[in-house]
Amino acid sequence: MVREVPESTDQTSQTPAEAVVRAHEVTFAVDGRELVSEVSFDLHGGEVVALVGPNGAGKSTMLSLLAGDVPPSRGSVEIAGTEVGKWKSGPLARIRSVMLQHNSSNFAFSVDEAVQMGRLPWDVDADRDAALVAEAIADGDLRGFEARDITTLSGGEAARVSFARTKVQTTPIVFLDEPTAALDLKHQESLLRSVRQLRGDGAAIVVVLHDLNLALRYSDRVLVFGGGRLVADGKPAQALTESLVEVVYGQSVRRVQPEGIDHPILIPV
């Protein structure tokens, strides 16, 4: 079986659209300690951007800032030209969706109902809603699970349900916080293929990833965080050099280019 390998050609330059997300000198401090320091970047439609970096580098905090969960201490985050804090929650939910890391629930909704909740920001259109939910469930390999009680799901299954809910929200901006952390190999690949598909539809996607090889394989651009700062921003194959990874993570790696695969692979040594 030949699997389509995502190309890392520069597709973004073909659609020189306005930046849909703009972080400008964003700083977030708690008790005087800066978790995110003076980070600036623009994000365009049709772009998969991976946020990578060691534990505590500020990736999840950055995602919260982008999502509008917390206001920045200094600087600004703009979504579609408006500061994220100035958006009303309803309209904002029609343009950006967020998948968080923790997806446990205490209430026994069915998988079907849990995915359906992603349609909340939109006016009810029973047929379309049902079609979107069914598609997301099939895509997440959750068919046959529709009636399952979500409190009984494994971590990976819960993450797939959460991703399906994010997808049916059908927003042009998507923020994903470590969506693949609990997933097995097959589902990691299929989730990130879905992400590529969203990108193909013109969405801008920010995804926090721990696995640098997944970032190399699936993202158009990486933002490398270290100690709350943005230390590198560029195409993954160019940004993720042996020396940068070693400096940021404190772990030496070898970069190899296997034959027949069009992106390099990092191996810890």
Added chain:
Amino acid sequence: MTSKVLNQSQMPVSAPATSRAAAKAERRHSIRRLPLLTCVVVGLAVLVLLMVVSASVGPLRIPLGDVTRIVWTQLGLGDGSGMSQRDVSVVWQLRIPRVLMGVLVGAALAISGAALQSLFNNPLADPGIIGVSGGASAGAVGVIVLAGGSITWLLPLGAFLAGLAVTGLIYVLARPGRNTGTSRMLLVGIAVGSGCQALTGFFTFIADDQQLQTLTFWQMGSLAKVIWPQFWATLPVFVAGLVIVLLNARTLDVLTLGEREAQHLGLNVKRSRLIIIIATALLTGAAVAFAGAIGFVGLVVPHIVRIVIGPGHRGLLPISAIAGAILIVAADCASRVVAPPSEVPIGLFTAAVGAPFFLFLVVRMRKSSW
């Protein structure tokens, strides 16, 4: 470095996983629910029957047929000629307001329990357990002692306002989130509840003899002294809370995902939170104002109803209201029948069922959620 490779046919195949055990597990975890309409119809039928029975039993037994005739007559729909005046006044002046108040109290407690559980994202929340009832009680006692208790409508109002303050306080101290769990909610509830008890104790201490009599009766959790004016004073508070909660059924559904998730789905979480806190305070205030603090209804009822029809609030709220009403009307009925002519407090029955149930839930709860 050799590793034995299994023969292909011996390899465990992960998909499709259609072994019989897996299918069984699948069925066990699958959700089966009763249709909403069936539950409403059956629930209402049981409730009405119980209400008639409850109006008939007591120190003075009045046949069921007479109860319905008296009610029809009073509503101007029947001919009450030949009824004994004593029966009429016992049924219409004493028992009917009491039964109606029972319906209201049970429904209010069950719905406010369901709403609090969603708000705290925790199935163990209950107005009694987390101290909301205690706060409302302190408010009502304060009104009895400070205002003399002669102004009927002030009581539900005082209970509502105090309940509101306490719910807000508990929420600020034990907001659901990644660093707060059930233990925090329960600990805050214990502390706030104790504070309210101290306040209630203080009011009791400064009460005069006549007020004390009112208080003692009231603190036992009983419907025995309920008369029409009290029912009418409570009804608007109850209806306001009920309408607000029912209109926010979808909001309550989404809040069970967590506050951040709800915000990401377009909910104005700050506003929704405030609305739900106000609604639960209204309901708890209505429940507590004249009947006293009756525990565990808000915990037990929504929990069982969820198993029957699922956690979706559009069904959960109305069915919990009916089931809560059934529970309180039945308990009130039993309180008159068990040891006549004295009455057993209703709270005793609900606690006898609720306390073991609560312990069962605590033991069964996943460790991760603490």
